[in-house]
Amino acid sequence: MSYTTLLTAQDADGIVVVTINRPDKLNALNDAVITELAALAAWARADASVRALILTGAGEKAFVAGADIAEITQTDATTGAQLAAKGHAAFRALEQLGKPVIAAVNGFALGGGCELAMACHVRYASPNAKFGQPEVKLGLIPGYGGTVRLPRLVGRGRALELLMSSAMIDATEAHRIGLVNKVVPQEALLDDVKALARSILQMGPLAVRLVLETVDRALDLPLEAALAHEAAQFGVACGSDDKREGTSAFLEKRPAQFSGR
Numbered sequence: 522m523s524y525t526t527l528l529t530a531q532d533a534d535g536i537v538v539v540t541i542n543r544p545d546k547l548n549a550l551n552d553a554v555i556t557e558l559a560a561l562a563a564w565a566r567a568d569a570s571v572r573a574l575i576l577t578g579a580g581e582k583a584f585v586a587g588a589d590i591a592e593i594t595q596t597d598a599t600t601g602a603q604l605a606a607k608g609h610a611a612f613r614a615l616e617q618l619g620k621p622v623i624a625a626v627n628g629f630a631l632g633g634g635c636e637l638a639m640a641c642h643v644r645y646a647s648p649n650a651k652f653g654q655p656e657v658k659l660g661l662i663p664g665y666g667g668t669v670r671l672p673r674l675v676g677r678g679r680a681l682e683l684l685m686s687s688a689m690i691d692a693t694e695a696h697r698i699g700l701v702n703k704v705v706p707q708e709a710l711l712d713d714v715k716a717l718a719r720s721i722l723q724m725g726p727l728a729v730r731l732v733l734e735t736v737d738r739a740l741d742l743p744l745e746a747a748l749a750h751e752a753a754q755f756g757v758a759c760g761s762d763d764k765r766e767g768t769s770a771f772l773e774k775r776p777a778q779f780s781g782r
Contacts, residue, residue, distance in 0.1 A: 526554045527561060528579070535572030536718045537565065538711065540579050547586030548578040550633040550665075552604075555611050558637075562614035572726070573718040574618070576641060577625040578634075581707065584626040584650065585634025590659070605664035608633070612640035612666055617737060619730040621721050625714045626650045627707065631689065636665035639674060642733065644700065645714050646692040647707040652700060653689035673740060675699050725763040726781040 528540040539561060541548040565571045578584040596604055615622050624630075624641035631653045638644050638652075646652075654667045662668060663684070672680035675698045682688070695701040705713045721729060735754045739747035758764055762782040770777035 524557045524561070526551075527557050529561070531571065532715075534719055534722060535570055536575060536715060536722075537571055537573070538575045538577065538715075540577055541585055542579045544579040544582075546589070547583035547629060548580075548634070549586050549589045550608075550637070551589035551592055552607075555608050559607075559611035559614055562611065562618055565620065566614075566618055571620065572722050573621040573623070574615070575623050575625055575711070575714050575718060576615075576637065577627055577711065581628060581649070583628040583634070584624070584630040585637055586629040587632035587634055587655070588664075593659075593661070601664070608636075608665035612637060616640045616642070617734075619733060621718055621729065621733075623714050623718060625710050626652075626692075626701070627710055631655055632663070632667075633665050636663060636667045636670065639670040639700075640666060643702050643717065645703045645705050645710060645717070646695060646701045647710045648692050648704060649707060650692040650695070650701075650704075651689050652692075652695045653687065654684050655687040655689070657685060658687040671700075725761075725767050725777070725779045727761050727763045727779075728758055728767075731758055 526541065526543055528542045529537055531537045541554060543549060543551075543554070565574055593601075593604075621643070622641045624638040624644040626638055626644055626646040628647070628649055629651050630638045631651065632655060635652050635654055654663050654671065656663050656667070668684060671684065675683075679698050683690070692701060692704045696704050703713070731754050735751055738750055742750060763779045766779060767777045
């Protein structure tokens, strides 16, 4: 597929590096980017050759520096809610892709950029990365999931502190509070993220998808219901060709050849 605001590069392993390409605007999210991220997610879900996505930003200054404020100034109560719903749908499509989605945060990840990173399953960051939700400084609140995902990742108290103060934190602090999984030198960031993706792709693909789905679902369920859902998903895995191959390969001390079924 071709895009106007995204660059895509797919390797032989099925890993697609997606670069948000608006460097003159520090890769800020506008309506075109949101539209194309939704289209990207639909394509990645449908195309079996796509096995993992890596999201990053063009240049070395920004992952995504925020939303396009010029667009937001034109919104009212109705169009603002519509804009948020569109962003929610695009980010949720990435989150529910059923394939690993990893953020390589290579600079500013503010506002919508922090929200996009949080919608990814794993986040690696370079030392120059900065994170924050500065919307209250503009008389706004996050509109692409920040009030929902940030408390789930770092806890209610830390999230409220960041959301209400508009504070910006560096990669080291983001890692300390659990917002970032790993801090990696800028020159090694993409290589390390690709290495993580390749390690995941060596696992049973059905099992990886079930893990993503089960964890996502469990966040919305009471404990007992979440455990019941896990048991049902475990049953699905137990009945799969991948389970039979994986357990046989383990017992026979050979590499597994998974089919994804």
